[in-house]
Amino acid sequence: MQSFQLLAEKFTLHFDKKHFPEQPASLYSPNEYFLGLGGKRIRPVICLMGNELVDEINPDAWHVATAIELFHNFTLIHDDIMDQAPLRRGFETVHKKFGENTALLAGDVMLVKAYEYLGKIDPAVIHPILHLFNSTAREVCEGQQLDMDFEKQEEVSFEDYLKMIELKTSVLLAASLKMGAILGGAGQRNQDLLYQFGKKLGIAFQVQDDYLDAFGEPEKFGKQVGGDILSNKKTFLLIHALEVADATQKQQLKNLLASNDADKVEKIVAIFKACKVDEWALQLKNKYLDEAFAHLEDVAVLSKRKQPLKALAQFLVHRDY
Amino acid sequence: MQSFQLLAEKFTLHFDKKHFPEQPASLYSPNEYFLGLGGKRIRPVICLMGNELVDEINPDAWHVATAIELFHNFTLIHDDIMDQAPLRRGFETVHKKFGENTALLAGDVMLVKAYEYLGKIDPAVIHPILHLFNSTAREVCEGQQLDMDFEKQEEVSFEDYLKMIELKTSVLLAASLKMGAILGGAGQRNQDLLYQFGKKLGIAFQVQDDYLDAFGEPEKFGKQVGGDILSNKKTFLLIHALEVADATQKQQLKNLLASNDADKVEKIVAIFKACKVDEWALQLKNKYLDEAFAHLEDVAVLSKRKQPLKALAQFLVHRDY
Numbered sequence: 001m002q003s004f005q006l007l008a009e010k011f012t013l014h015f016d017k018k019h020f021p022e023q024p025a026s027l028y029s030p031n032e033y034f035l036g037l038g039g040k041r042i043r044p045v046i047c048l049m050g051n052e053l054v055d056e057i058n059p060d061a062w063h064v065a066t067a068i069e070l071f072h073n074f075t076l077i078h079d080d081i082m083d084q085a086p087l088r089r090g091f092e093t094v095h096k097k098f099g100e101n102t103a104l105l106a107g108d109v110m111l112v113k114a115y116e117y118l119g120k121i122d123p124a125v126i127h128p129i130l131h132l133f134n135s136t137a138r139e140v141c142e143g144q145q146l147d148m149d150f151e152k153q154e155e156v157s158f159e160d161y162l163k164m165i166e167l168k169t170s171v172l173l174a175a176s177l178k179m180g181a182i183l184g185g186a187g188q189r190n191q192d193l194l195y196q197f198g199k200k201l202g203i204a205f206q207v208q209d210d211y212l213d214a215f216g217e218p219e220k221f222g223k224q225v226g227g228d229i230l231s232n233k234k235t236f237l238l239i240h241a242l243e244v245a246d247a248t249q250k251q252q253l254k255n256l257l258a259s260n261d262a263d264k265v266e267k268i269v270a271i272f273k274a275c276k277v278d279e280w281a282l283q284l285k286n287k288y289l290d291e292a293f294a295h296l297e298d299v300a301v302l303s304k305r306k307q308p309l310k311a312l313a314q315f316l317v318h319r320d321y
Numbered sequence: 322m323q324s325f326q327l328l329a330e331k332f333t334l335h336f337d338k339k340h341f342p343e344q345p346a347s348l349y350s351p352n353e354y355f356l357g358l359g360g361k362r363i364r365p366v367i368c369l370m371g372n373e374l375v376d377e378i379n380p381d382a383w384h385v386a387t388a389i390e391l392f393h394n395f396t397l398i399h400d401d402i403m404d405q406a407p408l409r410r411g412f413e414t415v416h417k418k419f420g421e422n423t424a425l426l427a428g429d430v431m432l433v434k435a436y437e438y439l440g441k442i443d444p445a446v447i448h449p450i451l452h453l454f455n456s457t458a459r460e461v462c463e464g465q466q467l468d469m470d471f472e473k474q475e476e477v478s479f480e481d482y483l484k485m486i487e488l489k490t491s492v493l494l495a496a497s498l499k500m501g502a503i504l505g506g507a508g509q510r511n512q513d514l515l516y517q518f519g520k521k522l523g524i525a526f527q528v529q530d531d532y533l534d535a536f537g538e539p540e541k542f543g544k545q546v547g548g549d550i551l552s553n554k555k556t557f558l559l560i561h562a563l564e565v566a567d568a569t570q571k572q573q574l575k576n577l578l579a580s581n582d583a584d585k586v587e588k589i590v591a592i593f594k595a596c597k598v599d600e601w602a603l604q605l606k607n608k609y610l611d612e613a614f615a616h617l618e619d620v621a622v623l624s625k626r627k628q629p630l631k632a633l634a635q636f637l638v639h640r641d642y
Contacts, residue, residue, distance in 0.1 A: 026466055027466035105466055109462040119451035124444065127440065130440035141430040141433065145348035148347075
C-alpha cells in the first residue's frame, strides 16, 4: 500500500500529458488549458488506492483513474458555465477565457475522452466498471440539477441538501474507490463497505468545502472566497444558520440574500459566526468522518493496508485549500 | 432485408418509451420532452440496416441503435444552445423551454444514457463498438467547433466546409452503418466500404439540408426556414454563391450578411436564385450520391440485399423536410 502522496505523484506523471489532438485547436486547447490548471487528483488516486487495498495495481486501473479525472474535469467545466464562475483554481474558467459555446463543447469532448479511456480496459471487467461509471455520472448530473433547483427555493431542508451533496459529490468519490476495488478483485461485501466509506467521506469533504468558501484564507483557497454566498447557494452553513438564527438574524440573512451589497459576504459571514455555524460545521464534518471510518474498519483486509486511506481521509477533511 | 420504413417502425416501437427515471423531474422531463418531439431516426435505423445487410439482426444492435439516437439527440440539444435556435422539429428547443442551464445538463445526461445502452452489449464486441462510437463522438464535436469557427470567418473555402460537414454530419451516418455491419459480423473490407458509402451519403444529405434551409417549404420543413441565413451560417449555398457571384452580387451579399434587415432571408435567397445556386446544389447532391452508390456497389453481398439501403439513400437526398 502506497501513500496518497506517492500514488498522487505517480498518477500525475501518468496523467500530465496531452490527452487531445492538436487540431482543431479552438476546441482542444481549452481542454489542455483546463487540465493544465492541475487539481488535487483525489478521485483518480482514491481509485488506485481502492485497487491497492486488495491487490497490486491492475494496469486497467490507470485507464479508469484517468477516465475518472477527465469526467470530474468535464463536470467542473460545465458547472462553471452554469454557476457563471469567473475563477477555478485561481485562474480564469474555460467559459470566461474562451466563451460559453466553446466551454460547452470542450466539456462534451472531455466526457467523450473519459469514455475513450474506459474503452481500453479488459472486456472481462468492462461491464461492472461501465455500469458503475454510468450510473454515477447520471447521479452527478442529478446532483447538479438539484443544486440549481435549490438556488430558486427560498428554504431547503438539511435532508434535501444532504441528498443533493451525496449525488453531486459523494457518489463519485465512493464509485472511484469501488471501481478500484473491483479492478483489484475485491469481493462484493468489501466493495460495498468501501462505497459507503467513500460516500460518508464525500459528505465530510463537502462540509469542509462549504466551510472554506466562507472561512477559508483567500490566498490558499484558489477559488473566490464567498462565491457560494454571492450566488445565494444553499450550503451546509446557510441552511444551518437559517435553522438556528434568532428572528432578527434570520431577517437580516434574508435581506442580505435578496441584496447585492458590496459587503454581502462579510455581513453573512459575521452572522454565521454569531450563530456559531463555524463550530457546528467542524463537528458535523467529524461526525461523517467517524461514520466513514466505521465502514472502513469493517473491510476485511489487514488493518495496516487501510492506513493510507485513513491518512487521506484526514487530509481531505482538514485541508485549507 | 427489411425496408427502411419497416425497420423504422420497429425501431420506433423499441425506442418510444421512457428512457429516464421520474426524479428529478426538473432534469429528466426536458429529456423526455425532447425525445418526444420525434425525428427521422435515420441513424439508428441505418445501423440496423448495416447489420441486416450481412446477417440477421444481432440483439445488441438494438442497444447500439438506441445509443446512436440518444447521442444524436444530445448533439441537437447542445447545438441548439450554441446556435440559439428557437425551434426544433416545429417545437420549442430545450433551452428555450427550460433554460440554458437545464438544457446543458439535460444534454450531458442524454450522452451518459447513450453510454448506458452501450454498456449492455456483449463484451466480445464492446471494444470495436466503443472505439468507433467514441472517435465518432469526438469528430462530431470537432465538426461543431469548426462550424462555430467558420461563423467568425468572412470567407470559408468549399474544401474547409466539406471537411467540417464530414465531421459534423457524415461520420455519424457512416459509423452507424459500420457499427451495424460489425454487429452483423461483416469483414473489414465490407465495413470500410459501408463507412465510405455512409460518408458520401452524409454529404449529399447535408447538401439537401442546406438546400431546404433556403428553398424548403416552411410547413413541411419543421425548422425555421432561413435559420442558417439569419445566423450567417456558412452553407454549401452561401460558399458557392460567394464564389460565382459577380462583383455587384458579391457586395450585396456581404452587405446583407452584415445587416439584420427584416427581409434579409428573402434578399439572400433571391441572389442565390440569380446565381443558380439551387440548380448547382442539386447537381452536387447527385454527384455525392453517385459516389456513395459506387462504394455500396463494391460491398461483397448479394445485390438484392442492398436494395433497402439504396432506397433509403434516395429518400434522404430527395426528402423535403
